[in-house]
Amino acid sequence: MQEKEIVKGTSLWKDAWKRLLKNKLAVFGMIVIAFMIVAVSIGPAIIKWTTGYTYDYIPSDSDLIRSFPPSLKHPMGTDDAGRDILARVLQGGRVSLMVGIISTLVSLVIGVSYGAIAGYLGGAIDNVMMRIVDIIYSIPYILIVIVLLSVFGGPNTPNFIKATANIFGGGQGLSQIFMLFFALGLVSWLTMARVVRGQILSLKNQDFVMAARATGVSTFGIIFKHLVPNALGPVIVYATLTIPSVMLSEAFLSFLGLGVQAPYASWGSMVADGIKNISIYPWQLIFPGVTMALTLFSLNFLGDGLRDALDPQTRKF
Numbered sequence: 001m002q003e004k005e006i007v008k009g010t011s012l013w014k015d016a017w018k019r020l021l022k023n024k025l026a027v028f029g030m031i032v033i034a035f036m037i038v039a040v041s042i043g044p045a046i047i048k049w050t051t052g053y054t055y056d057y058i059p060s061d062s063d064l065i066r067s068f069p070p071s072l073k074h075p076m077g078t079d080d081a082g083r084d085i086l087a088r089v090l091q092g093g094r095v096s097l098m099v100g101i102i103s104t105l106v107s108l109v110i111g112v113s114y115g116a117i118a119g120y121l122g123g124a125i126d127n128v129m130m131r132i133v134d135i136i137y138s139i140p141y142i143l144i145v146i147v148l149l150s151v152f153g154g155p156n157t158p159n160f161i162k163a164t165a166n167i168f169g170g171g172q173g174l175s176q177i178f179m180l181f182f183a184l185g186l187v188s189w190l191t192m193a194r195v196v197r198g199q200i201l202s203l204k205n206q207d208f209v210m211a212a213r214a215t216g217v218s219t220f221g222i223i224f225k226h227l228v229p230n231a232l233g234p235v236i237v238y239a240t241l242t243i244p245s246v247m248l249s250e251a252f253l254s255f256l257g258l259g260v261q262a263p264y265a266s267w268g269s270m271v272a273d274g275i276k277n278i279s280i281y282p283w284q285l286i287f288p289g290v291t292m293a294l295t296l297f298s299l300n301f302l303g304d305g306l307r308d309a310l311d312p313q314t315r316k317f
Contacts, residue, residue, distance in 0.1 A: 016233075019309040026305020029298035036295055040093035053084040055091035056263035067281045076287040079273065088265045089288050095266040096292065099180060099250040100243040100299075106185025107246075108239055111192025116223050116231075118193070119200030130197070133190050141187040142249065148183040149258050177260055180253070184246050195238050199231035233310040240303035244296040251292060267292035 020026055047053050059065070059082050068078040076085035118129040136144075203209065204227060212222050251268025253259035260266040267288045274285030 016306075016309040020305050023305040023308060025301040026309075029301035029305065032294060032298035033302060036093060036298075037097070040090050040097060043090040044087060044094070047084070047087045047090065051084070053087045055088045055265055056083070057087070058082055067277065067284070069281075070283055077281070077283040079284055080277070085270075085284065085287055088270060089267070089291055092260075092265040092267050092270050092288065093291065093295075095177060095260055095264060096247050096250060096268070096295075099177075099184065099266070100247040102181045103184035103188055103246045103250075104239050104242045106181065107188035107192050107242060108235070110185070111189030112196050112228060112235060114189065115193035115196030116200050116228050119197035120204050120219070120223050120227060122201075122204075126197075130194075133193055136187075137190055141190075142252070144187050145183045145249065145253065146256075146258060148186065149179065149253070177264060180250060180259055184249055188242055188246055192235070192238060192242070195234055196228075196231055199234055200227050203227055203230055237303060237307045237310055240299065240306055244299040244303075247292070247296060247299075267295075 044055065065074075065078055066080055066082045068074055068082075070077045074084050074086065076089060079085055079088070114129065114133075118126045200223075209222060209226060212226050217225070247267075250259055250266060251271065254266050254268030255272040257272070260269045262269075270288035271285060271292065274281075274288060278285050
């Protein structure tokens with residue numbers, strides 16, 4: 001008698017990983033993002049060790065070369081103050097990626113909690129909570145961020161943000177960056193709340209939730225131990241797509257002068273500085289602009305790939 005071949009099962013995440021690796025654009029995005037993270041993490045230290053250049057280093061008068069074109073000594077040239085653009089692009093990448101990641105984490109904490117509670121409790125509580133979201137949605141979110149930065153920025157920065165900046169050894173400039181994290185995170189959670197609420201509404205009447213109720217699990221235990229983990233797929237996808245959106249918002253705010261302040265730099269603030277001299281010194285705009293665009297494209301490619309990989313309806317094998 002011929003023995004039947006045993007087929008090993010596979011998990012949702014392994015299956016999604018296999019589908020993700022078949023998406024060439026998503027793999028390209030992962031490679032670029034991994035390279036960017038490594039470059040901005042260790043690149044500034046390597047440049048400082050080999051050349052002595054830092055993002056705020058202004059050479060002495062004898063070595064000062066303002067707006068010098070790309071060369072072996074300065075691969076991306078120098079800016080109006082004689083600072084090495086490569087060092088500033090890498091340091092600016094730290095700020096831009098941190099803005100995207102930390103603001104997205106803030107929006108995840110608020111949006112997932114808010115949407116999950118509204119979806120599970122339902123009824124009048126759900127209606128009130130989601131109408132609040134609709135009211136906030138009616139106001140252009142970038143205006144809310146501008147108001148928050150204008151009112152609470154500078155000397156009016158909240159004490160807990162100043163204390164956080166002091167932990168990292170920063171002054172007012174770093175406090176402004178942390179205020180930017182906080183402001184962008186506070187307005188990025190609205191869509192996340194709606195996404196999570198929709199997932200919870202489709203899950204809350206499933207058998208595993210009824211079993212948890214029958215065994216005496218508390219309401220918050222059901223929400224955060226049973227429902228939220230089962231809604232992580234769409235949450236991960238939307239978080240991946242939120243990071244480039246937040247980075248683009250930071251670039252726009254820095255372009256208006258409301259974002260990262262000197263001597264710190266971000267890709268957005270560097271683009272704002274470079275556009276002033278685009279006709280004379282185009283490299284001051286091209287290098288930070290291309291770096292930011294490549295990173296945003298890669299994050300979007302990765303987000304689209306994750307969406308396709310985690311959506312069972314897109315399975316082709």
